[in-house]
Amino acid sequence: MPPPRLRPYLLWEAVLLVGVLVAVPLAAGSDEDAPWLLAGDIALVGFLAGAFALSLRTGTPNLAVGGLAATGGVLTAGLAEVGLTALVGVLIFGAVAGLSMVALVVPLRLPAWAVSTAALALLLPLAAAFSDGRIVGLGGDGALPGVGVVLLVTFGLGSVGVALWWQRAGSGGRWTLDGPDARLRPAMVGLLATSVVATVGGALIAFWQGAATPGQPPQVTLAVAAALLGGTGVRGRLAGVAGTALATALVVSLHRWVEAETYPPAANLVVGLLAAVGLIAGAVLSRFTTNARNAPERPKAPVT
Known part of the structure; x- marks a missing residue:
């Protein structure tokens, strides 16, 4: 039997799985190219969803994910040659943006949501300046060289993996962070790592x-x-990899199906409703998890 604190999550993930089993076939349709396009959209959205969920999990919400993705895309598309130079430029930009936010959050004790919102307000005009306010084509067929795919995906997923390990190691008592350093670990995970992943995600979308x-x-x-x-809990500490993956498949599939089969503007309304449902579900899951964690242990039966 799973621990009591995990049972609400498993139940919610089962509900999401049922929704995915219904929505994915509807979105895939009868077009032979639709499953491939749907899988690509799910992978890209999942990349960004994982970054945002990780920032919420650490209690340092990175609301600049959209601006980072936009800037990463136009920065990649604007480079003359799509190769190692583009990859290095995207990674450096994401790291510098993340470190800049960390430098404001940790020493000045500013809330992460405020710093990342200010970063979003700066990054979107910066993306427009990079592209002169127009759509920038990549040239050719837009295909990313094989080495580029490997480097981008490996670095992005590696950033998440290292961030999760660092967070787990610190919370497991292998080292103790006191004073200002107590804010450093979650800020590095929630802002630096997710900034790199979001910028890489923007490049992949481009x-x-x-x-x-x-x-x-x-x-x-x-x-x-x-x-x-x-x-994912908006107050931090709560997030699930499986739940985020299932929710990504469900959201993308429903959005794609509603946009193709019904009134296209209604697709965005569906996404907004799903986000509202997610807020309510996260609050309920958080309450159940807290109650299960604080529940007294049952006394063990005496051994006879």
Whole structure:
């Protein structure tokens, strides 16, 4: 039997799984290219959803994910040659942006949501300046070289893996952070790592679409809804990998199906409703988890 504190999450993930089993076949349809396109959209949105969920999990919400993705896309598309230079530029930009936010959050004790909101207000005009306010094509067929795919995905997922390990190691008591340093670990995980992943995600979206737009990619809205629907707690400490993955597949599939089969503007309304459901679900899961954690242990029966 799973621990009591995990049972609400498992039940919610089972509900999401049922929704995925219904929504994915509807979105895939009868077009032979639809499953491939759907899988690509789910992967890209999941990349960004994982970054946003990780920032919420650490209690340092990175609300600049959309601006980072937009800037990463136009920065990649604007470079003359798509190769190692583009990859290095994207990674450096994401790291510098994340470190800049960490430098404000930790020493000055500013809330992460305020710093990342200010960063979003700065990054979106910066993306428009990089692209002269127009759509920037990548040239050719927009395909990312094989080495680029490997480097981008490996570095992005590696950043998440190292961040999770660091967070787990610190909370496991292997070292103790006191004073200002107590804010450093979650800030490095929630802001630095997710900034790199979000910037890489913007580059991948540009390669997938063959062009980059100066505004926030629409995948970001889907990613935020997926992170919330997956059961991520907005107050920190609560997040699930499986729930985020299932919610991503559900949100993308429903958005794609509603956009194709019904009134297209209603697709964004559906995403907003799913985000609202996710907020409520996260609050309920948080309450159940807290109650289960604080419940007294049952006395063990005497051995006879």
